[in-house]
Structures are given as C-alpha cells and as structure tokens.
Amino acid sequence: MGRTIGEELEGLKEVDEVQIPTSTRTHDAHSAHHFVDFAPSLLHPQQAVKEAEVEVNDSNAWLERGLRLQENEREGGAIEALEEAVRLDPNNKDAWLALAVSLTNESQRTRAYDCIERWILLSTQSNPAYKQLPIFTKGEGTTLKHAFDALVHYLIQMVNHGAGQGVIDPELQIVLGVLFNSNDEYEKAGDCFEAALSVRGDDPVLYNRIGATLANRGKAEDASHYYFRAIELRPSYARARYNVAICALNLNVSFLSSPALSDRAMELKDGVGVV
Numbered sequence: 001m002g003r004t005i006g007e008e009l010e011g012l013k014e015v016d017e018v019q020i021p022t023s024t025r026t027h028d029a030h031s032a033h034h035f036v037d038f039a040p041s042l043l044h045p046q047q048a049v050k051e052a053e054v055e056v057n058d059s060n061a062w063l064e065r066g067l068r069l070q071e072n073e074r075e076g077g078a079i080e081a082l083e084e085a086v087r088l089d090p091n092n093k094d095a096w097l098a099l100a101v102s103l104t105n106e107s108q109r110t111r112a113y114d115c116i117e118r119w120i121l122l123s124t125q126s127n128p129a130y131k132q133l134p135i136f137t138k139g140e141g142t143t144l145k146h147a148f149d150a151l152v153h154y155l156i157q158m159v160n161h162g163a164g165q166g167v168i169d170p171e172l173q174i175v176l177g178v179l180f181n182s183n184d185e186y187e188k189a190g191d192c193f194e195a196a197l198s199v200r201g202d203d204p205v206l207y208n209r210i211g212a213t214l215a216n217r218g219k220a221e222d223a224s225h226y227y228f229r230a231i232e233l234r235p236s237y238a239r240a241r242y243n244v245a246i247c248a249l250n251l252n253v254s255f256l257s258s259p260a261l262s263d264r265a266m267e268l269k270d271g272v273g274v275v
Helices: 005-010 025-030 035-042 045-052 059-071 075-088 093-105 109-126 144-164 170-182 186-197 204-215 220-233 238-250 259-268
Strands: none
Touching: 059 075, 059 093, 059 238, 075 093, 093 109, 093 170, 109 144, 109 170, 144 170, 170 186, 170 204, 186 204, 204 220, 204 238, 220 238
C-alpha cells in the first residue's frame, strides 16, 4: 500500500465485464426496472445461456443475481432480485442481509432494519451459539432511532456472546457494520468490517466496504488503497471501480483508465462511497 493513488490509477486497466449504467443510483431508485430487462447485459453470452437454464424458483439463484447486480451498480434491480429470493425462501438468511445492504444504499432505512431484524431471528434460530440469548424484540418505540438502538443493542449481545467463546462471526460483524453505516456512524462501521476482514482476508466486498467507510469520513487517499485491493481481487468489480474513481476526482487526480468510468464518477462525485 505504498503507492500513491495516481500510480495505482495508471495501472488500472479497463475490463470487459464492467458495465456502465446509464442512470445514477437516485434515478434507479425511482424508475420502474424489471429484472429480466437488464440482467443479461451483465453477462457474457455463454453465461447468459447458463443463467437461462437456472430454475426460476431457486431462491439462491435470485440471490446470486442480486449480488451480481449490486456489484455492477444496479441497486434497483438488485432489490427486485433479492426480494424474489426472500419471497421464494423466507429463511434465506444471506438474501435478507444482501437486501438490507441494497436498501441501506438507497436510504430506505425502515425496510433495511426490517431485513436486519429478520436476519437476527433466523440467526438465533439456526446457530446454536446464540440459542441462550433472549428472543429479539423491538420494544414499544416506533421511531427509526428506537429501531436502530434496539438492533444495535441486540447485535452487540450476539457479538459479546461469540467473543466469550473465542469466535468472530464475520456475518454478524457485517450486519452490525451495515447498521452503523445506515446511521452515518462510519468509524464504527469500519471497525466491524475490519473485524470481518480478519476472518475473510481475501473478500473484495469487505475491502470495498472499508474503503467506503473511510471515504465517507473524508479519508479518500486511505480509502483508495482498499478499493484497489478489492479490484485486484476482483477486476470486474464495478462498484469498487466507481468508488475509486470518485476518490480520484475528490483528490483532483487525473486518470486515463476509462473515459466511461470517468464520466460516471463525475455524476457520482457529490455522493458517498457505497458499501
């Protein structure tokens, strides 16, 4: 991590898999996307054929599509796919978490908190390590702050319970990080993602998430190193590429890696890093 962002950008190559959306995230949140309209554009032809053979009633197939759309900055489509995943299998814990991430990025906090609550209930039911904890309840409050506080309190109980057994649960740390991120508590979110990274050291999504929390705290130079590591691990990771482009613009660093990427970064420049 000793190179400057300018030196890193000089070595950043454009890859065929990166799709450049035609609208901003704000536009995506308010337009009537249908999953079947754009999912094939995210795939190579041979991959599209394979996708066509996937059973449409497979919750995990919809989860995978949703995750791929997230990575390619298609949050509206990701939400649709992930909603279908949890509709088909209400016990798909990973889909509830992924949906919470997309809803958080779209500032739909109430719905995101409902997804996190569902994730908690499924986790405490399925993981023997949490069987001794009381059942999660929101209590009497109805405000977003009350819901946030109740979720944080319970998740920290889960963390402490695992720590007492010498276990770091990366999924739990990610959920807590997403929750803190939704409340603009970026330093706490970053600490959680770092804890998850200590278990999943080669996870490009975690590197991007840590980068986003740093960028949102005004530490664009530090953030860029995490974004570059995410891209190194997954060269087609569009979200990390957009985030690093925003860092470059915020730092007034010019780069030649992709005119389309540069244009898209200009559209997003005033936004925040996306987890």
